[in-house]
Amino acid sequence: MAATLIKGAEVAAQIRAELKQEVDELKAKHNLTPGLVTILVGEDPASVSYVTAKQKTSHELGFYSVQDNQPPDITEEALLKLLDKYNNDPKIHGILVQLPLPKHIDSNKVLYAINPDKDVDAFHPVNVGRILIGNYAFLPCTPAGCQELIVRAYGDPKGKECVVVGRSNIVGKPMVAIMIQKRQGANATVTCVHTGTPKDKMIEHCRRADILVVAAGVPKYVQADWVKEGACVIDVGVNRIGVSEKTGKAILAGDVDFDAVKEKASFITPVPGGVGPMTITMLMKNTVMAAKLNAGLIKI
Ligand code: GUN
Numbered sequence: 001m002a003a004t005l006i007k008g009a010e011v012a013a014q015i016r017a018e019l020k021q022e023v024d025e026l027k028a029k030h031n032l033t034p035g036l037v038t039i040l041v042g043e044d045p046a047s048v049s050y051v052t053a054k055q056k057t058s059h060e061l062g063f064y065s066v067q068d069n070q071p072p073d074i075t076e077e078a079l080l081k082l083l084d085k086y087n088n089d090p091k092i093h094g095i096l097v098q099l100p101l102p103k104h105i106d107s108n109k110v111l112y113a114i115n116p117d118k119d120v121d122a123f124h125p126v127n128v129g130r131i132l133i134g135n136y137a138f139l140p141c142t143p144a145g146c147q148e149l150i151v152r153a154y155g156d157p158k159g160k161e162c163v164v165v166g167r168s169n170i171v172g173k174p175m176v177a178i179m180i181q182k183r184q185g186a187n188a189t190v191t192c193v194h195t196g197t198p199k200d201k202m203i204e205h206c207r208r209a210d211i212l213v214v215a216a217g218v219p220k221y222v223q224a225d226w227v228k229e230g231a232c233v234i235d236v237g238v239n240r241i242g243v244s245e246k247t248g249k250a251i252l253a254g255d256v257d258f259d260a261v262k263e264k265a266s267f268i269t270p271v272p273g274g275v276g277p278m279t280i281t282m283l284m285k286n287t288v289m290a291a292k293l294n295a296g297l298i299k300i
Contacts, residue, residue: 003233003265006153008145012277015148016061019284023062026291034291035064036094036120036283037086041079041105042072047098054096057280063287064091076105080113087115093294094120094287117293120286123169130300131177137293137300138286143175145278146213146234151185153267154211154232162188163209165202165222165255167195171215171236179211202226219253224260232267236275 026032036058040051058065086092095118101107116126122138130136150157162179166172172192179188188211193202206212206226214222215236227233237255244251254271262268269275292298
């Protein structure tokens, strides 16, 4: 039986409608307008398109939003000074520095200079620690989007076997931290497999998964015979595997062999149109949380 497609764009639109209502209420009741700055260094085409999409969505939700473009040769010192300005700007509640940064800049030094309460990417060590402890305001956007899709499509992960393929700081590790939380929407039994896991063990672990989250960075990596009948499969991969002769646009594939795996899974995210649309929406959610945190409407 073919799996039900998890349509990320539809879920994202639903969450954005809920957020819009919340933003309208924050404005009316608390005179509070969430503020987001996205900082782009250089003109990498993929980064330009991501940042443009983030700005567009924040405008649609009625945020105060600032796009700050910096030249590719900006010094680390100047970038740190810029962050200091936004850390102290009361109209800005969320700061996002688009990655990757040019090689002459130490990305960690930059990310660690963001005020943790304005760190809407949740990459700062303080936020990473808060998440592990289980007392946090923000979750990293991509794994948080995966969790929303799992809960809304598949249901409560409590007690389920969740296997995460990949251990990046942006997806794999925070995905593990999210799914092991002792709270609603999590409470799963979690295994993480990665490049250090022997292939036969990796397959063995994947076959046990009720929920399989794949962020391996390898096109069509996970095969149908790795997947348990009825599993919920979340594919985080976005790989350019060619160019369409018809449209000239990139042909994308996820990290899962979609056509074969969809015959075994009960739910599966397509690429594109699965996890992707959720990431920006979770950034918007984090910015609303940051505004509320700053105004004292919530506490960590
Ligand atoms: N570049 C690719 N993904 C991300 C992300 O989630 N956050 C930031 N800041 N940059 C990125």
